[in-house]
Amino acid sequence: MNDELPITIYNEKGKLNSWMPFHYEAERKTRHAVTVQGGAQKSGAATRSWTSEIFIPYQLLKPLFKNVPVSGSRRKGNLYRIDCDQGETLSAWQRNSGNFHEHGKFGIFEFE
Template sequence: MTTKAQQNSDTGKLTVLKTADFEVDGKATNTNWAKTNWVSLPQRRKDGKVYATDAKVLYSDSGVYFLFHCQDSLITSTMKEDFANLYLEDVVEVFLWTDESMPIYFEYELSPYNYELPILVPNMKGTFLGWRPWHYEGDRKTRHAAYIETKNNAIVGWNAEFFIPYTLLKPLNNVPPKKGTQWRANMYRIDYDKKSSAWSWQLTRTNFHDFEKFGTFIFD
């Protein structure tokens, strides 16, 4: 996949355009992705190799769509189950803080082999713990797909494409969003090529859970 990041992360704001619902396949083949531009995730920690990471976001009447393209040459991903500690290996992550009056946000992680970690996180002055969804079935389940890209039998990157339904985010406030709604949010990537590297749309002070430093999604 060829990407060109066209939205700058420096403003801390991202306009999220509306779309009709569509299926995800990990290869971003649906034409709805052409509605919006890539946003670059700067590499904040460069202990490993230097790679590019780009993302797109869309929303519909039923949920929010995300697409990540991660340049890579070595996939580090041995966990083969959902709800594992995916952040200890190659992963992309999205944090959605829908209501700034409450220190509770939704976190979603997806690995290169399509294993997921969806959790709700109460964060009380830096003390936080993720809670798994109950009755995680039917229209409360995410839809997700990952794809490892190769060229001449060599790995050149991987994609993560996923859909988070509003039914899973209940009872968080400001859900579903409408035109003009704003959510605080951040997008991340972790890569382990011998040493770990990290990317984030917005720079945080301590760790990925520094929600006060999240950027802003503006739904159009």
């Protein structure tokens, strides 16, 4: 439904930490869009498919990086989706056991 919860959970030398951005506005705000094919874009509607696009600005993540990522830089991470139409359904870009904190199962993001 094009909603978001901008939080970050990260692993620093085996210790899990979490972070929620302050001043979440202007150049620090993510941009996202959802399009639906073959149905209405509303909760519980039958659809053929959907597409989601997300832009995460470096300014938002800056406090988490020791070095500025350059083209070709790689970082581990994952993206999650939580649906609540018919009870809670969890989806992840990279599969895990249902525990969002399994950093060993994260995928690789490559910066352009």
